[in-house]
Each structure stands twice: as structure tokens, then as C-alpha cells.
Amino acid sequence: MNAPKPHIATGSNADLLGLYRQMRRVRTFEERVGELFVRGLSAGSMLHLSIGEESAAVGVCAAMKDGDTFTTHHRGHGIFLARGADPERMMAEIAGKQTGYCHGKGGSMHIADMGLGHLGANAIVGGGIPAVVGAALVAQQRRTGAVSIAFFGDGAMQQGILYESMNMAALWDLPTVFVCINNQYGMGTRIDQATKATALHERAVAFGLNGETVDGLDVVAVRDAAQRIVDAARGGTPGFLAIDCYRFFGHARKDKSPYRSPGEEEEGRRKDPIAFARAALVDAGHGEAELDAIDAAAAAEMDATIDFADLSEEPPLSSMFRDVFAVGEPEPEPLADRIDRVLARD
């Protein structure tokens, strides 16, 4: 199961229209995140867009079931959306507002929703990986049938924690999947400047996991590969999937990628899973008007997210002391109160 599969868009593409729609939603959402930043409405500029990587989010999520859990990296908006997130609550979180998924405490890089099995996005490269081993361990011991999936970038391939995690997953036959979204770059470092071992799945195979690499141009190929890997994991053989794609824009909002040539970027952006799916749909007889209508619906849905975020309230200052510990536990004493108490003593 370790040879990269040649990709063809003509596999089981029955759901291609649905996959296209999801990918369009993801891209449009990300474009609106960019707009939120430009309009000065985002909390900060550390916003990492997944434009160009939509097939990874949508293809893998299509292979997941209710009850499965996952963690993501810092570039995880698309994954969460493809897993069913409410884009308005996502955008509000990215703006640091009270109506966001984490009430403005987490933001883009630390968004989570236990209801959808999202155990959290992470701003520490590799930081979210071992949690899926723990979640899978519980699924195994409680026999829930759930799989737990870690999504991360190619940069995390050079973090030791990935290898400790894969080794334990294999050792204990856990229902765990490691998904590496290889957009070729970690900030300004191209994958071949970070490692000589660029056939990433081979590392997983060496630890006893199933491992594949798939071309992210084709969402159907990604979905089918993910289905194989996820199904096998559900049966007790953990797996690893590397998805090749290209990071269309800079690392975060302020990075203009001066380390990439315009020629390279133009070439890279040709690896567009949405354009590829659209062409396949047209080939299969879908009209441009039908596809335009899908795009327009995504635009209308995502337009609304900006207003929602903008009009939402800031979190109240008192919420700062909430959730350090569980509800019902004493909250940390605000500094100003403590100072008053101390100075009132004499």
C-alpha cells in the first residue's frame, strides 16, 4: 500500500459535485478571511489560508464518519469547515469575538468544537499530533469504532513527536490516521530544504503503518486514498497519507513569499484542485451555469460571515478569568482586586 497511485479524476466520482461544492465553500471562506484582515476586523495577522489545499480538507473529511475525532495544524480552517463547522462562528472566532467557537480566546490558530469531534487546531507545529493517539486509544478500549485523525503540514514531518506518535499507534494497532498536507513549504523553507527523505509516506511504512502519497490536484483520488487509509485504521491498522499540493499564497497574511519566483508560483497555482474538479464536471456533462450557481451560493453564504463577525460583541473582560479551570472551581483573583485587598490591610 506504499506506492503513490497515479491520479485519474474518473474514479468513483459520483459525489464530485458535492466535493466541488465543499471545496468552493472552503476557498470562498478563506478569501473572506483575507478580506476580514484587510478591513482590519481580524484579531491580528497570524491567519494561514488553505487556498490550494482544499482537496486535502474535503477529500479526507469525506472519508470520515460521525464520531470520528481530529486535530489540525494552524492552517486548518478548511478542514473544520469541511467537517461541518458553522462558518459564521468560525469567522467570529477569527475576529476574536464572543460569538466565536471559543469565545474569542482561541482565534484562527486555536479553534475547536468538541461537538464535531474537532479536538483543536494548534499553533505549535506538531503539537496536535499525539492527542489523536490518545483519542484512538480510548476509541479502541471503549470499542466505539471511531477513528482519530491528525492533520498537519510538511513542516511537522521534521518534529520528533510525529515519530513517537506513529510508533505508538502502530505498536498498539490504534485507529489513528496521520494526514500530512504537503504544500511544499514550511514558511520560506521548501520541503527539499528541510529533508532528504521527501518520500514522506515511507517513514510511516517503516514504523508499520499503511502509507500513501496522493496528488492533491484530484479530490476524488484524495477521497479514495483517504477512504482506504481510514477504513484500514478503523480495522486496527493505523495509516499515513501525504497529500501533495501547493500553498498558493504567503505563509500568513503579511508574507509576500519573496523566496519564491513568480514563475514558480504561477506553475504551482496551476495545481488547482477546484479548477481540476470543475473541468471534470464539465466533461461529465454539468453545465457552467450549474457550477456558477454553486459558486454564487458559496459567495452569499461566506459574505454573511464578515458581517456576523463584525457585528458580534467583544468578549466581556470578566471572561478573562473563566475557563482557566473548570466551571465551579474558583477563578484566579484579578490583579487589581488583590492589590486593593493588600493595600487596604494597613
Add this chain to the structure above:
Amino acid sequence: MAQMTYRDALRKALHDAMTEDEDVFVIGEEVGRYGGAYGVTKGLIDEFGPERLRDTPISEPAIVGTAVGAAMAGMRPVAELMYVDFIGMTMDQLCNQAAKIRYMFGGQIGVPMVLRTQGGTGRSAGAQHSQSLEAYVMHTPGLRLVMPGTVYDAYHLLRQALRQPDPVVFIEHKALYAMSDEVDLDAPPPDWGRAVVRRTGSDLVIVTYSRQVHYVMQAAEALAGQGIEATVIDLRTLNPLDFETIRAAVEPIGRAMVVSEGPLTAGVAAELSARITEECFDFLHDPVIRVAGEDVPISVSTALEAASVPSADLVAETARKMLV
């Protein structure tokens, strides 16, 4: 005299140290071609080449550990951690290896490395990219700890850190990189390990470091307008800690506040407060007051982020309460 930013001063310090001593080299993520996540090493690779601006994979424990080994083998590495928040990942290499090697091995060898990193709030960067973790470092015997708050100190303290025989953790503040100041780099450098009195006043002493120096100075100006005069001490290095400068200021005044961006409990301010209380007890009119970060993680919300660390207003307000 030259006008330069904190970022430029750091770059110049690296540049001058690398020119002077060919054993100095930089190792870390995005330090070479990219020029550093905050632009500190920008352009240095053009002059010194990729061996001396060594770009690494995202492998923090190995970056710090490699610097430890290189220092033991005779060179003078500057390892860069993009955010101090990642220090937890490198704690073994830093605290069990770098900090202990000279002692455990009976003084045979030292680890003359600098770990450069940056911390603090100000970018809505959230809970994992905004922390002030200097207390982790200060709590470990064997590590020096530097936290420059001015452009001048950024230059000189980094140059001096690169002449130390032992490991130095050098924590910059992310909100200071663009700060610009007129500096005379030819003026005699500060004495290593000496605090500086930024302002003198006879009503209370405020001890601080890093970005809070600026908030405290603002507060002191505001207080002066209301007839309260504060002495402000910028520690600059937390290890070595210049307690003599603190003592000399506190004993005649008998009133002290310590200000730190890090969380209150068991933080740097706690150590300073304990030390002042123990050593200057007979001179104090009031308890030493700590103004520090709230005991909470940092939120991405700009409002919560700003409210969770000391401000000039809180410092001034607290000083007024101490003096009523």
C-alpha cells in the same frame, strides 16, 4: 549617534560579533534566506553565507541540542527559537543539558551559547505565541537571562551575551522590534549584569525590565504630573541579577513595586518581591506590590489580550493607591 530600531540593533550586534569572531554562527528556523520571522537576521546570509546563517527544519529540540554540542566543540552558536513559547519543547536540551554540563562534569567544559528568542503580547497571536516565560529560565541554575527593553541595550547586551562563558537565554519583546531610538554605539558599553536607573524620584521605586520599562516610564511621567516621583529601575539582565542597585534605591525610600508582563504567581516579580522583602525588610513602609500578568493564558481577542498584562494606567493607579 545613529537612529535605529531595536530590530536593527540586534542585527548589527550579530553582524559585528560575526565579523569579529568567526566562531559565532546563527542556527534556527528561517534565520537565513527568510531573514528571521521578525526580520532580525535579514541580509546577514548575503554577507556571511549559509553555514553561518544555518536554516534548519522545524525541529526545536535538535536546534538547541545542536547548539549545545557546537558550543562544547569550541564554537559560539546563536540558536534562534522563533517564539519563546516553544521553549517547552527544548527544555531538556536547555535545562538538563546546557545548564548542567559545566557543573555535572566538574568544571571541565562550559556551553558558551546564546539562545535568542522573543516573547510577550501585542499581536493577537493567542495562547501559544504570546507568553512571557522568563521565569522558567530564571528558575534554572546555570542559565544567564537577558531581557533588553531599549535599542541601546539590544545591541550591547547581545554583544556581551556573545562573550559570556556560559549559556545565555536572550529574550526580546515582539512589540519592541519597530521601536526606534537614537543610540551612540561608540559610547562605553554598560557593565554586564548591571541594572540601570532610568529615572529617580523619592516616593517609590519601581523595578521592571523589557517592554514594561516603557509602560512604567509612561506611568512615572503621569505620576510626576500629580506630585508623585518614582525611581525606575530597568534590570536588563535577570541573571546576573543586580540586587545592589535595587537595594540602594529601596532602602532610603522604603516603598517598592515590581512590574513584569509574565504571570503573577511564582514569576519573576514574585522572586524580586521576596528578595526585596527579605533583604530590605527594616526599611519598608508597605508590602512590596507586584504588578504582573494575570494568572491566565493570553487570549487572541485584542481586548482580553491587553487586559491580561500590566498597562501604564494600572502601574500609575497602583502607585497612587500605595501612596495614599
